[in-house]
Amino acid sequence: MKVIVSKFGGTSLANSNHFLKVRDIIKSNEEQRRYVVASAPGKSNSEDTKVTDLLYLSYDLAKHNITYSDTLEKVFDKYREIAKGCKLTIDLEKHFKQIKADFEDLKSKDYIASRGEYLNAIILAELLGYDFVDAKDLIFFDENGNFDEERSYKAISKMAKEHKAAVIPGFYGQTNKGDIKTFSRGGGDLTGAIIARGVKTDLYENWTDVSGFLSADPRIVDNPKEIKVITYKELRELSYAGASVLHEEAIIPVAVAGIPIEIKNTFNPDEQGTLILPDTDEAPNSEITGVTGKKHFSVINIEKVQMNSDKSFHRKLMSVLEVNGITLEHMPTSIDSISLIVADKYLTGIQETLISEIKTFCNPDKITIDSGISLITVVGRGMKNHVGVSAKLFKSLADANVNIQMIIQGSSELNIIVGVDEKDYEKSIKSIYDAFLG
Ligand SMILES: Nc1ncnc2c1ncn2[C@@H]1O[C@H](COP(=O)(O)OP(=O)(O)O)[C@@H](O)[C@H]1O
């Protein structure tokens, strides 16, 4: 008998109507859908706020000694509606009381953020008649804050022997000191992948509000084509580059075990969705599988004549980034210059220090920082050995009157990245989509 791990995102668990749809999906294949991972309630409509965002807001208010109880009440009201709409007689007030007391005591950001998934999983377990198993007893982090594989997989495997069916909250686990720690945003996908590997499932289903992975962001391109089959590698590139439907690290645990992932639509469960496989012989429909992107990057331009004659130049430059906690995105070079592309968030408040440190250690002729860059990424296994892909890409941008500020191509020929001004972001994605997939 195959076992399926099903993760439901916040878009699928935002209110009681959604919960009832999720119940129908699980009940339609209860024998297999035995381990369910739940996110916190997402937005019920475009004006609504995600519970996780409200919980982070509560933390920020508390940190500045501003009253946060109204914000927490707003969160609790969401759960009261869900329980009432599902006709459950569960005692939520005792949990709310405990959370308030713990938060008063701990003042921990990760603790309060994690309660969104904790409460949703308790309610979903009640609705399904499954056991509730707390993620803090399954997912562990080591003394450096890294995911502790050995300890976690041992605990998950034991859990699967003890519980025939369970609901587990996504997004968090426990540190070696016993504190709650969350993954980065969207990390419920990662919990689902870890549970899938830990229970040795045959399929990891990831339920959301779109019918699979789309070839472009539906908020930018009208009705983008659905991707029926995609490889792990393509998906990882697309997720990392901006296609937010699946956390980019979610592939890693399942890839080790070769477990397929299926992206499905909670509001249209009969639709095929997207199957994510270790590899596939299926020919892609186009040279590119998808196009995506991210805004808010800066380029640190460094000029130094005969840069390569100083063998330690690159090492010193990287050390400056390392001590300032900056993750480098890309590094295009020419003979006498180097450009460091980094997300804006890493430069906030440290630009002057950074410039001064680079001057001290690397002695450049000139250094400037340009912001307002967006990176557009096209990904496709069909690109390899295919003549004319770049030409088509650049022509589509030229036709849309977009200036390309930089070009980066991975050696695996799986992706091409172009840097364009942020004002051209949406226009670029649309024109590339139309050229390849429209
Ligand atoms: N390429 C893409 N394919 C599908 N959805 C995408 C893509 N790029 C962005 N999205 C957005 O991702 C959303 C789903 O991700 P997310 O909000 O994290 O869902 P969940 O809360 O279910 O985990 C969709 O509603 C869609 O707007």
Ligand SMILES: N[C@@H](CC(=O)OP(=O)(O)O)C(=O)O
């Ligand atoms: N609730 C968390 C974790 C998560 O994975 O959520 P979702 O499944 O809605 O993307 C967040 O908003 O980041």
